[in-house]
Amino acid sequence: MMWIVSSLVVWAAGSWVNYRLANGAFSATRLVKLAVPFLFGVTIIAVWEGLVRGLSVPHVILPPPSAIAVRFAASLDILWVDFVQTFIKGAMSGYIIGCGAAFVIAVLIDRSPFLQRGLLPVGNFIAALPIVGTAPILVMWFGFDWQSKAAVVVAMVFFPMLVNTVQGLAATDKMQRDLMATYSASYWQTLIKLRLPAAMPAVFNGLKIATTLALIGAIVAEFFGSPIKGMGFRISTEVGKLGLDMVWAEITVAALAGSAFYGAVALIEKGVTFWHPSQRG
């Protein structure tokens, strides 16, 4: 009972503080803008802990955050091995291959308007399909190890990246291209000095979408078969053993890795496209 009451109190107090902060005089400052979501997150975790303990929810249904944290700290070595297998080997290599190939092909088909008109609708169509479904096929082709995960990731990131890059390469307007022509710039000079820089906002949009897709692909592909390590493998086996604290620890790792990956790409974007209106203060 104590736990339920105190979690309700924490909830009320957190909401009240947030309400005051959001409607107070300093609501537009950077600090408050960070503090409010942070407080909200802490409140949710505190209420979760309190309710799980107060209502004595069995750990096999929902473990309290403290148990997850303990499990996380106790199995850092397993989590690290899984992280390397799924993220570094599977997701990252697939991400680099897939995005790289899509970028190169986009630059190539950019020379032919005919191919562009054909590939863009087809690419858009394929990007909307449940490509995760190719996972069982690719696992069959490339074996259980990380190569098949990388292949799934390649299949998932390729078309979103292709479509975005092609759109980006079309982003320059006629005046700019005419200017390059009056400089008597060759195709390659125009490409490198004008069109690729102008394409960067769209390219990074594709790269950012692909970060999430890469992790999803790598994890789901492991549900179809994996060596005895990897985040998807651990999640599916621990769920079978009802070791939910371990599952939540893996999910924490996945969430952290996903956010960090996205954040890193966004940071590079900020450096590369500093001139774009969306990046100015």
Added chain:
Amino acid sequence: MMRSVLPILTVVTALVLLWYGAAISMNSKWAQDQAARAGLDLSFTELVADTWSQDRPRLPAPHQVVQELWKSTGEMALKGRAFSKRSLIFHGWITLSATMLGFVIGTGAGILLAVGIVHYRVMDMSVMPWAIASQTIPIIAIAPMIIVVLNSIGIQGLVPKAIISAYLSFFPVVVGMVKGLRSPSIDQLDLLRTYNAGTGATFWKLRLPSSMPYLFTSLKIGMAASLVGAIVGELPTGAIRGLGARMLTGSYYGQTIQIWSALIAAAILAALLVGTIGLIQRATLKRMGMQP
């Protein structure tokens, strides 16, 4: 529109040709081994014919997949057994119903939350950063857990899959809808203020109509995400029914043609669902005079 028909057809034809070619090269090893064991020497045409007609090829040729698709949909329907367990219509229906239920729940909740976020500053500041951050997280990782946990307290079948679908379609809709509800310019909002319009009137007459293009865009993303959620949700329970289950059993028993036909069925389903939203979008925006 007509201008792009020829290029699209060319690209699609090229893809199909590529597929046939890949089928030859990927299945030829098996064909060669079989021939060597039988002490035969395969000519090229025989080899090609064999690679396109194996029972369990590494890569089934397009016509094999189409045949399997027809056998498990149209032919079954003609025999009046459209809902037997061997029919893809049956499995597709299982997946579709979970997708639709999840989609309706997810988008409904997403729109409600977006309305709250636009009107209450505290909700905006506390929830919005999490909603955006959640898009960078592979949420699908929790799918097996939801299925098994709900199964352990006695809920199974449609609902757990629908919850995963709802969860996946929820956040894109929140983010897109908030953007849409905020899309009216200061001028338009000021005009409504000079009319002495209240929050409700501003919402119904300005914010909601101008959010429609954003809503439909995020509905399409949400629909695709819902379908993926339902398919992945069918994997961990041992996979009895649904398109995801067909893929999993296919991968257990090496039935590549079955996997491919389930995959193509899922693709057709996705295209139909997203296409339907596209049609509704067109009709709605046309009625509202937003698109010429």
